[in-house]
Amino acid sequence: MASKSENMRDEDIRKIEEGGFNSTNIPKTNYNIGFCSSAAVVTITQKVIAELIGTFFVIFAGCGSVAVNKIYGSVTFPGVCVTWGLIVMVMIYTVGHVSGAHFNPAVTITFAIFRRFPVWEVPLYIAAQLLGSILASGTLALVLDVSPKAYFGTVPVGSNAQSLALEIIISFLLMFVISGVATDNRAIGDLAGLAVGMTILLNVFVAGPISGASMNPARSIGPAIVKHVYKGLWVYIVGPISGTILGGFAYNLIRFTDRPLRQLTLSASFCNFKTTSATTTTTGPN
Structure with a gap:
């Protein structure tokens, strides 16, 4: 004899086939969805994996170019700069639609502070970013003959x-650009990866020979842990986090509105005539 629960399940299936099914009428107790099967858990798992893989390849390519250049001298300093910019741009276009492509604890923290990222996801993102950096650094240490002179981390010169x-300063610029191209719907979003990648390229050109142009605590912590080089490590934790917070704050000061430019040009704030209609568009993180 079929149980009451089985009869209800058969009835729901019949309604689905007839097109008369309404999910709001199902008591939640009838379908106990497993924790690992819930949409929220699947989504955050995908984001964390994307951040881990993205950070891994950012560090692997960027730090790898530094190590190869120091060992073999075939990359050159401009080549290192271009490598950093290109790998960040490529990974933004690859997983940006999945996780937002932070790859940087300082960026994640800043997004959370300005309410453009859920606070509860911050520890998960940071853990994924640090793990990705450590794995990439460990991989480089295994496949390359990394001597102390070929250290691919960041140490103050x-x-x-x-x-x-x-x-x-360079972290300020990075976050200022990210805020502009990724959180303001008046910007051309399709060019976000290019803009961020080129910003990193320029920053490495300017600050690379002096500070290493980290802009990213994970970029410095991973190599430091793998190679046990902790000289000045605090600089690459305090500096990027402070700079990105200031950069995000600065952009929020000049963020006039969340409405698109075509609506701004018709608004009374810019012109002396009245508009016939206005629609507010909310902005979220990329």
Whole structure:
């Protein structure tokens, strides 16, 4: 004899086939969806995996170019700069639609502070980013003959204060650009990856010979843990986080509105005539 639960399940299947099924009428207790099968868990798992893989290849390619250049001298400094910019751009276009393509704890923290990223996801993202960096650094250490002179991490060349100042400035610029192209719907979103990648390229050109142009705590922590080089590591934690927070704050100061440019040009704020209609468009993280 069929149980009451089985009869209800058969009835629901019959309604689905007839097109009269309404999911809101199902008592939640009848279908106990497993924790690992829930949409929210699947989604955050996909995001974490995307961040881990994305960060792995950013560090593998970027730090790999540094190590190869120091060992073989075939990449050159401009080549290292281009590599960093290209790999970030490529990974943004690859997984940006999945996780937002942060690859950087400082960016994740800044997004959360300005309410463009869920706070509860921050530890998961940071853990994935750090793990990706450590795995990439470990891989490079295994496949390359990395001597102390070929260290691919970041160590201040001058004083800690000099490197700290540079890290704050270039991280400010990076987050300022990210905020503009990724969180403002008036921007041309399709060019976000190119803009961020080129910003990193330029920053490495300017600050690379002095501070290493980290802009990313994960980029510095991973190699430091694998190769046990902790000199000035705090600079690459405090500097990028401070710089990105300031950059995000600065862009929010000049963010006039969330409405598209075509609506702004018709609004009374810019012109002296009245508009016939106005629609507010909300902005979210990329």
